[in-house]
Amino acid sequence: MRYAEVAVLVRARAVDRLFDYLVPEGMELFAGDAVEVPFGAQRVEGYVLALKDHAQDDSVSYRAITQKLSGQRPPLTKDLIELLDFMRKRYFCTWAAAVSTVLPPVIRSPGKRYYQLDRQWVALHGTQDADADLIAGLDKVFTKKARLAEATLLEKGFSRALLTRFVRQGCLTLELGGSTVSRRSEIWVNAVPDAALNRVRSAHKRELLILLQEKGAPQRYAELLEQGLVTSEMIRSLKAQGLVQVISKPVNESGEETEKRLALTEEQRAAVASIVELIDAKKHETILLQGVTGSGKTEVYLQAIERALQKGLQALVMVPEIALTTQIVARFRRRFGSRVAVLHSRMSERERRHQFASIYEGVADVVVGARSAVFAPLDRLGLLVIDEEHEATYKQDRDPRYVAREIAAWRAARANAPLILGSATPSLEVMYRVESGRYTKRMLKERATGRPLPEVRIVDMRQEMKMNQQGLLSRALRDALKDSFEHQEQAVLLLNRRGFSSFLLCRECGETLTCPHCDVTLTVHRTPEHTLLCHFCNYRAPLRDTCPACGGGRMRTFGAGTQQLEQEVLSWFPNVRVLRMDVDTTAGVGTHEQILSAFSKGEADVLLGTQMIAKGHDFSRVSLVGVVAADAALHVPDFRSAERTFQLLVQVAGRAGRHGREGRVVIQTFAPDHYAIQAAAAQDYEQFYRTELPLRRRLEYPPFTEIAQFIVTHDEESKAREGAQQLHHLLEASLKGCERVQLLSAAPAVVGRIRGAYRYQVVVKYHSFRAVSKRLREAFDQAVAVCGNGVSLHVDINSWMTL
């Protein structure tokens, strides 16, 4: 009898172990397959992690697997199965949480497999191919029917391995679950010249036709689909109306590069060479590729990937979610054609299924995606890339709270593949690892585009206050706006996220109050009465009107919303067209892109929003960027606030004003001398790093320590607090005698309530995870076991504290 070790998809810590099941006679089952199993009185989904010939324990009566859910390809590859174990140990998550994080829910339906022969391919390659006889055989089999089920081909003596190989070569096309997986043909869409637009009612269709007419050349259907510009239904009806042409174009072996390699600078060449050397030697190493915006990091990735592909290996590229909608995906497609699979959270289920199928079938060997793409089921990884490595989007914001860089590093090490981290402003963690010799660094200093940096102006808001200018817009920023509007140019105003914890700021000297132990901004806390609170260690102080630094009496809370900003802009410039982008205006899916595209089409003069618009957006027509309140970012209650502010400001300055006239950046702040602001204005990473690092060392923050954050939630505040205190005691007992570990008191979490439930946190800082992980785990498990009804416990190892 065969037995399967199954991870059952039940997300409860009480059943967080593997269960053994009998494999029914005749069931073709492999490690990694999805199954349905009886579990108590229910039937649940599970994943086979291992197969064995003997049962664990004779006293247990084993039940049998009810059915196999996956098709021919086990959803979990070998290294992903091993990764589950790593995730459990590293992030303290359950098997179920690990599996459902690694695999999106849509990829397990088997679906019947049909094949089609690509006659064009046969005509081009068939006769001189080494498999010429087999291909001739296939040609014969396919004469009667163009589309054959897999079973039929197996009967005729073609093996599965052979069929797979032919699909990867492009000789056969595989149809699976309604989508076609193929290396070769791609659908292109073109506008019919002089199509009568007035016959088209739907705004989406009209938009598409205008786009196609503007481009004046056929566009890849897959690309349009990824950008959310078309649906298959739209194309069908437009085609029926005779408004578009649908063309099927073949893609040749090397991906039919419609875009050729770009010429490299000396620095780029050296960077590519060092990566290629590692790929050739199958050597794992992490390389920081530090280069400013426009220095050509992407071209380095592309050429390194090309090498990996030549060697029959695969590449995994992560970019921030927001950047996926921009040109970067199109660029990968132009270079590698249908060998590219794109994964991100906003795709339709069907599209995601198709992308995964092309990966599983080995047709796609380059995966470009957001954070979750780090789990792409690639089994011959030759290169991994994380672009804009410092972005907070690489930290998962729900359980398990993994860091994509850690997962990527694990997979890269396992595959003996290099991991490339790209950034203009590397995180301190990464740069510190470079300095301590664990990572290597490659610099790209030249700007391939040669565009001048914008002029950066820092406005001292304390002076504005002295001049009795109370509003959000300084005179300098108003002048700049006026100038920009007069030249018919666009402006962007950035304000921090709303709903941010408020803090006290002296309007006369810019002083803020920070915790004497943690150096983190004290926030105004409303329960039970108004106090100043440190979310890290629970230090409390009374509110005050007078400034401890200058003695002035205007210590006030700080924070404004985009609505207020909108009103103020309109009061100064009643005739400008304002677009606002915040949580209120971007509730729906895709509204982000809609607002940005409306703005880039020139439908507004000024765009107001949070930092999100500073990310992926191309500011090419924007001549002015105003950072309305840099202090809001600077004084977020997080030890990383200076780093985040620096990164944001550098990014903004690097993007403003691409064409023609030099761009302008205006930064308003009550702390004009702050090192993060000064260094950002000078685009000087080194200066920032040299100032920030000693501060982190002194206060024992990352990169010198790591932070674990435990969150206790309950509907009643007292229960949440007591639970956190109990957890604190358990941690205290368990960590007794550990050196270089700090356990901080239970305190209200930065976000104190979510959907009515109160949240408390306990923070542990330590130097070595290996030294404390067992003890942390032990205390956490005990807390889970003793916590009462309604209390929920969460843990965030290597917390980024960005909530």
Added chain:
DNA sequence: AGCACGCCGACT
């Protein structure tokens, strides 16, 4: 987590 089993109160 879910579901069955079980042991007490107020309904036909």
Added chain:
DNA sequence: GTCGGCGTGCTC
């Protein structure tokens, strides 16, 4: 008498 409340305990 029995319908249903949710406390307890188990899931290969």
